[in-house]
Every structure is written in structure tokens, then in C-alpha cells.
Amino acid sequence: MPTYPIASYTKSARLFALYQYLPRDKAKAISLTELMIEYGDDPNNFANERKNLENDLIGLNQIFNDILYSEALVRVPAWGQNISGQTARFYIEPSFSIDIINEQTVFFWEMLDKYTANYLPISFKQSITDKLTQLHRQDKNNFHQSPLGQWQDHLITLPSVVQAPILDNEVIVSIHQALLQNCQLQISYQNKWDDSAVQRVVYPKGLIFIDNMIYLTGFNPADDHIDDDVLLKTHRNFAVNRITEANVINEPIPDWVGRNAFTLQNLHKLGKLELNDGTQIHLVLKVQKYACQHLYERPLSEDQTISIIDDTWNEVRATVANTHRLQDWLVSMSQLAVVVEPSELKAVILERLKSGMQLYNEKN
Known part of the structure; x- marks a missing residue:
């Protein structure tokens, strides 16, 4: 909505404001009287402002016709028809846009x-x-x-093995509003292992897209602190599909949330935007020669190196974040690659493989 009555602007600004304000739905077409609520609020100059509104609507329609060759501004009854005894209503054709089309x-x-x-x-x-x-x-x-x-x-895109979860549109709208207006957000969040949702307040920071999942990243309520590491302990990620309700709180998020240390890029570098143990590791893999080919095309990191061990095996070295996604990938490479270092990660992968083997060896 315009900050001031539309009538107070210059003509070009008035026409643009009217274009923005007019509904994009025939069922919601608006009359001159209804338009006047937003257009002008001076009771001593009502007649003149209403006449200006009529002229502005005619001018806007002429621009659409003469320049854009479009009948985007619709009047009911139609332009040129006698409206005697009827209330004229106006709306913008919903398929119309003034975007540059090429x-x-x-x-x-x-x-x-x-x-x-x-x-x-x-x-x-x-x-x-x-x-x-x-x-x-x-x-x-x-x-x-x-x-x-x-x-x-x-061109064609093949579907993911696991489909994207269903999201609540009202929750998405509230999240968008809170992010764009820098407001606090109250959410009802249901952890996948809990029976009921828990209500909590979040200082929202942004949205994360990982594969076909969407996460809200932000901070739990906390007082300002000189030490960024203290505030980082309040950082949290929430799967949007597990947010059952979201409402914008008319309270600004604290200034500290906007510090450079807490940009999405920095949070990502710190390993805060996905499940991980918060550390960078120097990964060493023993990979079968032919399975290693795709790592030439899609390296694990910028510093990745590949060296030949023998006719069967290559050694891959890379500095990576120790994330759950990395572990899932290593498990999927089970018969093609072996973790050499770090030993802690090797133990995790080995345990996951043993658990899988146990399940497959059980008699049903």
C-alpha cells in the first residue's frame, strides 16, 4: 500500500500506484467509491479527487492500449458502454504483467x-x-x-527417489513475512521423534535448500553478547515440513542477529546449516580406479587430489565438512571405497555397514 493517499502523488506515480492497488481478480473488482478509500482522504476536496481518479483510470487504460497493446485494465461494464444506473468496477486482467518479456x-x-x-x-x-x-x-x-x-x-528432469514433503502454505507465508520484515517468529515445531509439537520463539535468519528438503535457520531468543561463539550456541535449524503453525510476532529481531559473523555464508562455512559435528576433516579414501572417475568430474573439495596406488586403486585426499550427507555418501560407496583417515570417521562408517549387514543376514 502507498504510504500516503494516492491523490497526493504526481500523475505518473498515481498511475503506477493504481496499477499496484487494483485487484487481479474479476470476482474482487473494485468500485470508484472503494478505490477512493486508498486514493484520497480529504473530505473538503472529495469531488475533485474522485474526478481525478476517474481520469487516472482512463489514462492508465489508454497507456495499456496504446503502448502495451493490452486490454489489461478491465471495466465492468466494458469501456465505452453506458453505465447509467450501474456501479462501474475495475480490475487488472490476472494474466497481465508489465515485466519485460523476451x-x-x-x-x-x-x-x-x-x-x-x-x-x-x-x-x-x-x-x-x-x-x-x-x-x-x-x-x-x-x-x-x-x-x-x-x-x-x-530437456527432462528425472524425479528424486524420495519425494519432497508437503508444506503448509500458511506456514511458508509467515516465514517469508518474518524474514523480509526482520520480525520474530512463533512456531509450533514437532520433532520427528516426538508425539506433539512444542511452541517456541525463533529469530529467523533464512531458508536452506538441501536436496528436496527446506529448513528454516535462525536463533533461539538470547541477549546480546560480545562473544559471537556464545551466540552461536543458540543457533538452530528447523525442517519446515515439521513446523505445524507459524505466526509473526510484531517485535523486531535483535541487531546482533544481523552481524557479519551470522550471515548465511558464514554460518555455512562454520558448518551450522546441516547436520554435522562442526569440524573440517582431512579425508583420505582408497577408491577403486573406475569408481574414482566421477570424482575427477565432481570433486569433493577445491583442494582434492587423486593419486594412483596401483592398477586397481586410487587414493583421494580432500578437506571436507564431516556431515551426515558425507557419511551417507560413503556408505553408498561401500564396495567401491574405503575410508583410510580419519580413524573416527572410518569407525562410524564401519559400524553403519556392520549394522546393515546384520539386518540383511537376519532370517525373516
Whole structure:
């Protein structure tokens, strides 16, 4: 909403404010009287402001027609028809956008649609689909005939083995609002091992996307402290699908949450954004020669080195975070790779493999 009555702005600003304010749904079409609530609030100048509003609506419609070749601003009854005895109502055609439309823009949304098809929750995927529908209505033929547009018939994304969890749209909206407005957030969070949700207050910091899971990262309530390490102990991550309810608290998050030490990039470097033991390790692996090929293409770290042991084995060295995802990957490489160092990680992987073997050896 504009900070001041729309009538107080220059004409160009008034037209833009009206474009933003008008509803995007025929069922929610708004009358001149309803528009006046936001447009002007001077009772001594009501008649003049209402006339200006009518002229601004006519001017906005003319811009859409003459420049954008669009009948985006809809009047009911239609423009040009006699409205005697009727209340005229106005809305913006929901498929209309003043975004710059070119083949690069549409290509971006097409690729986003394909590459997130199986990695984002249905509610997120739907928003992308809606955007594409809008773009296709405006420039469908030109895009599909363009070199970029032809790519969509040559790309496909295969689904993840495990589907994305279902998210509560109202929870997502509250999280977005709290993050963008720097407000505290009250959530009801149900740990996967608990029977009921626990209510708690969070200082939200951001969202983390890991595979097809989304996590809210933030801090438990705490007083300011000169030592960043003390405040880091209050850091927490929450799986968004386990947040059963979220409500924005009209209280700002403390200034310390915005320190450079607590940016998402720094939290990631500190190993705070996923399950891990908070340490960097010097990983040494013995990997079968042919299985090692993909590590040339997709290295474990920037400092990764690979050396040949013999005709069967290679040695891989890399500095990595000791995360659960790393351990899962090492278990999946069970018959192809052996952890040499560190010994603590080797023991963890060995124990997981023994447990798996025990399950498979049990008689059902």
C-alpha cells in the first residue's frame, strides 16, 4: 500500500500506484467509491479527487492500449458502454504483467520449471507453473519459435527417489513475512521423534535448500553478547515440513542477529546449516580406479587430489565438512571405497555397514 493517499502523488506515480492497488481478480473488482478509500482522504476536496481518479483510470487504460497493446485494465461494464444506473468496477486482467518479456526471460522460467519439477514442494512448483502460463499467454508463439524456446523439447528432469514433503502454505507465508520484515517468529515445531509439537520463539535468519528438503535457520531468543561463539550456541535449524503453525510476532529481531559473523555464508562455512559435528576433516579414501572417475568430474573439495596406488586403486585426499550427507555418501560407496583417515570417521562408517549387514543376514 502507498504510504500516503494516492491523490497526493504526481500523475505518473498515481498511475503506477493504481496499477499496484487494483485487484487481479474479476470476482474482487473494485468500485470508484472503494478505490477512493486508498486514493484520497480529504473530505473538503472529495469531488475533485474522485474526478481525478476517474481520469487516472482512463489514462492508465489508454497507456495499456496504446503502448502495451493490452486490454489489461478491465471495466465492468466494458469501456465505452453506458453505465447509467450501474456501479462501474475495475480490475487488472490476472494474466497481465508489465515485466519485460523476451526469450531469455521465458527461457529462465522454462528451465526453472524443468529443473525444479521434482525437487520443490507442490505449492512452490505451482507458482512457477502459474508464471509460465502468464508468459505463454503473452508471447507463446514467438517464444516457441525462437532458438531458446526449442530447447524445452530436449530437456527432462528425472524425479528424486524420495519425494519432497508437503508444506503448509500458511506456514511458508509467515516465514517469508518474518524474514523480509526482520520480525520474530512463533512456531509450533514437532520433532520427528516426538508425539506433539512444542511452541517456541525463533529469530529467523533464512531458508536452506538441501536436496528436496527446506529448513528454516535462525536463533533461539538470547541477549546480546560480545562473544559471537556464545551466540552461536543458540543457533538452530528447523525442517519446515515439521513446523505445524507459524505466526509473526510484531517485535523486531535483535541487531546482533544481523552481524557479519551470522550471515548465511558464514554460518555455512562454520558448518551450522546441516547436520554435522562442526569440524573440517582431512579425508583420505582408497577408491577403486573406475569408481574414482566421477570424482575427477565432481570433486569433493577445491583442494582434492587423486593419486594412483596401483592398477586397481586410487587414493583421494580432500578437506571436507564431516556431515551426515558425507557419511551417507560413503556408505553408498561401500564396495567401491574405503575410508583410510580419519580413524573416527572410518569407525562410524564401519559400524553403519556392520549394522546393515546384520539386518540383511537376519532370517525373516
